[in-house]
Amino acid sequence: MAEAVDPDLEAAEFVLGTLSADERQAFLRRLAREPEVATLVHRWRERLAPLAVAAPDVEPPAELWPRIEQAIEGPVAANDPGAGRWKAAAIAAALVAAVTSGVAWQSSRAPVPTAPAAPIKVTTVSATDSVAALSPDGKTPGLFLAYDRDTGKLQVIPVGLEDDPAKSFELWLIKGAGAPKSVGTLATARTATVKSVKVDDRGDIVFAVSVEPAGGSKTGAPTGPVVLSGKLVDVPTT
């Protein structure tokens, strides 16, 4: 409400976690604008940290560490590593083929924005359950997705998008007739990235890319034109 709130007390409450959702949002915006506010936050963290460190230890269950190790590796299926590797290799090969043809398509168009895009690395494509090729009206794909259900990792591989510093491409997940849920913006239109996302059942899933103001939609819903969309399809396991 009032801009008159003492930033130091706001910083303290931010660290404590007692700001309301609105106040927290407002404070985060302020934090982004005013670097000195970050120093206040830092000081409060340090003042109160001894409490966190002194809180009683609890030994976590032994099975947690293997889960964490898996989550950071993008592992093959634990019970059948052979099949998993084979599957990953097949997907990688399919994606390389598709990416190559996408690039060829792009460079055959005039004007060519930036000469043949640097090869997009797909060597990190790991165990994959589902893939999607996102295209404008079912034409040549502009973006590939590969989803690994076990780790919730979504590989995002753009092949035919143009960077525009004033805009951001934002990726959306649409389940059935539900409202689009943001998966995040694409850092650049040319870099393959990995997003964490939960696609929790095998119902119809569509991914779409919209053009948003730089940094992404401010409303939590797509506001700009949808330039790409595609359905997520499961990869047969045999």
Add this chain to the structure above:
Amino acid sequence: MATTAADSPLEDLIAATAAEDRAAFAQLYRRTSAKLYGILLRILGDRAQADDAMQDVFVRVWRSANGYDAGRGNPISWLATIARNHAIDLRRRAGARGAGRQADVELDTLIDREGGASSEQLAALNACLSRLEPDQRALILAAYLNGESREELAARLDRPVGTIKSWLHRGLAALKACLDG
């Protein structure tokens, strides 16, 4: 591969983790997991949720270890901050339904437990907390250690939310004056 010994400072383990040294990351987990799990479990109040949160926290540590700046605070408070923020975020999103009220923390039981480097700071913090009005102290501890929201604090003391806010502010201002003074 393993260039970091078991007794390496946590700073070094985090630096090696940033360079994707898995052995160092495993070591970091061994050394800090009980502390961070304790923080998560206390705020979330449920083991299954704490397990999931623990995975998220360590995946985050793995990915953002290069964001740790040793010049800005000690490594355990950096890790504790990641854990606390994530747990509070989850707790708020769940509307605190799952999170039962925790027993109040007896400050005295926190002192002397740790023989580590932070015990001196903890003693100082404790001395300043003990000078606060009991209600103000209870609010700060319940918010910090249990992750309670302003509404939950209001229910705890049976006071309006606005009152809680001003008590928090008074308590925090007094705490700061004491610690910095």
